[in-house]
Amino acid sequence: MKYKPANHIQDLQYFGEFGGVNPSISDSSTYTFLSAKTMFDTFEGNQDGCYLYSRHSTPSNLYLGEALAAMEGTETANVAASGMGAITGALLQLCKADDHIVSSRTIYGGTYAFLKNFAPRLNIKTSFVDITKLGTVEAAITPNTKVLYCESVSNPLLEVADIAGLSEIAKKHGLTLIVDNTFSPLSITPTELGADVVIHSLTKFINGSSDTVGGVTCGTQEFINSLRSVIDGANMLLGPTMDSLRSASILKNMRTLHIRMKQHSKNAMFLAEKFEADGFRTVYPGLESHPSHNLFKSMMNEDYGFGGMLTIDVGSLDKANELMELMQERNLGYLAVSLGFYKTLFSAPGTSTSSEIPEEEQIEMGLSDGLIRFSIGLDNDIERTYKMMKDCMETVGLFENISLN
Numbered sequence: 001m002k003y004k005p006a007n008h009i010q011d012l013q014y015f016g017e018f019g020g021v022n023p024s025i026s027d028s029s030t031y032t033f034l035s036a037k038t039m040f041d042t043f044e045g046n047q048d049g050c051y052l053y054s055r056h057s058t059p060s061n062l063y064l065g066e067a068l069a070a071m072e073g074t075e076t077a078n079v080a081a082s083g084m085g086a087i088t089g090a091l092l093q094l095c096k097a098d099d100h101i102v103s104s105r106t107i108y109g110g111t112y113a114f115l116k117n118f119a120p121r122l123n124i125k126t127s128f129v130d131i132t133k134l135g136t137v138e139a140a141i142t143p144n145t146k147v148l149y150c151e152s153v154s155n156p157l158l159e160v161a162d163i164a165g166l167s168e169i170a171k172k173h174g175l176t177l178i179v180d181n182t183f184s185p186l187s188i189t190p191t192e193l194g195a196d197v198v199i200h201s202l203t204k205f206i207n208g209s210s211d212t213v214g215g216v217t218c219g220t221q222e223f224i225n226s227l228r229s230v231i232d233g234a235n236m237l238l239g240p241t242m243d244s245l246r247s248a249s250i251l252k253n254m255r256t257l258h259i260r261m262k263q264h265s266k267n268a269m270f271l272a273e274k275f276e277a278d279g280f281r282t283v284y285p286g287l288e289s290h291p292s293h294n295l296f297k298s299m300m301n302e303d304y305g306f307g308g309m310l311t312i313d314v315g316s317l318d319k320a321n322e323l324m325e326l327m328q329e330r331n332l333g334y335l336a337v338s339l340g341f342y343k344t345l346f347s348a349p350g351t352s353t354s355s356e357i358p359e360e361e362q363i364e365m366g367l368s369d370g371l372i373r374f375s376i377g378l379d380n381d382i383e384r385t386y387k388m389m390k391d392c393m394e395t396v397g398l399f400e401n402i403s404l405n
């Protein structure tokens with residue numbers, strides 16, 4: 001792939017008010033105008049370079065937004081207070097009552113709950129489909145469908161979406177293809193493959209320090225302007241606004257994203273190969289055994305690897321819990337939801353991040369009880385980590401009944 005997302009981020013150059021090497025942080029909720037006429041024009045949304053009120057935009061949020069747009073190769077971007085703030089805003093901007101969405105069924109639990117339980121209150125209905133089957137996706141489209149929604153690498157099952165194939169379907173039926181790229185920043189550039197809108201939870205890899213929630217919507221200037229419209233913009237009117245102090249902090253963390261992603265991917269690849277060789281059912285897009293390994297390879301920006309997320313199945317929830325507690329006790333990581341931290345994080349998705357999904361549906365999509373989701377950390381010595389993890393696995397008796405898996 002020719003796209004060089006990290007180069008595009010690095011090529012941005014912003015100085016602070018006094019020549020500082022970092023842009024100044026805008027510490028104001030409201031902005032003065034030299035003339036009343038400019039204020040009117042800014043309200044009308046046609047005055048570049050003027051700020052009105054911080055729920056609409058701030059210099060700090062625009063800096064971060066431009067860096068994320070550079071990463072995703074879109075015209076511009078709008079940052080939000082959380083990933084869910086970005087997702088719900090984009091969906092509500094594109095859909096009105098009686099509209100329909102076709103979504104992958106293996107998506108983030110919060111997104112699933114929004115589409116399944118909340119959007120129907122507004123008479124927006126969703127069909128959940130197996131996103132890896134393009135025929136099924138197309139068959140679910142109705143005359144009212146407006147949006148095709150997926151995650152490039154899904155949470156928690158790590159299914160990979162054929163973004164180019166989905167884009168073809170979206171174009172044929174006049175739909176907007178929204179891709180949540182939270183699991184694969186830098187590795188996959190969805191717009192290169194035809195996505196219309198790219199969303200991230202900045203909470204995860206991009207910020208990378210588990211100290212805040214945040215989100216972003218990357219898209220055309222026209223779409224981002226519509227989100228911010230004072231008349232009918234979902235982000236402007238629902239108000240999921242990121243604070244400027246926080247966006248300045250995320251921008252600084254984002255500068256090391258390429259180095260971190262390489263290390264997350266390298267460590268995850270090492271552990272995935274070891275776990276698989278040890279006999280665990282291991283899901284990692286970098287493994288040849290992954291059903292979409294070649295698809296991921298064909299889409300990826302090679303430098304950044306296959307990402308930091310992997311799952312293993314240890315047979316039962318009890319074993320999973322025992323293992324996770326022991327690994328935490330031995331300081332191999334934290335029993336916590338979320339991802340993209342310097343420490344390894346692990347959780348059992350069936351009882352945590354995907355608990356919004358009813359049990360029968362979990363079974364149908366292959367979300368088993370003994371599944372542990374790992375977000376692999378930045379460990380300097382991953383061999384030592386592996387040895388210590390293997391020791392934990394032996395201690396909880398996993399190798400005695402591994403044939404059961």
Ligand SMILES: *Cc1c(COP(=O)(O)O)cnc(C)c1O
Nearest residue numbers: 082083084108182201203213214
């Ligand atoms: C965490 C997450 C979200 C939600 O983001 P928040 O910042 O927690 O609101 C959405 N999509 C994916 C894939 C996620 O992992």
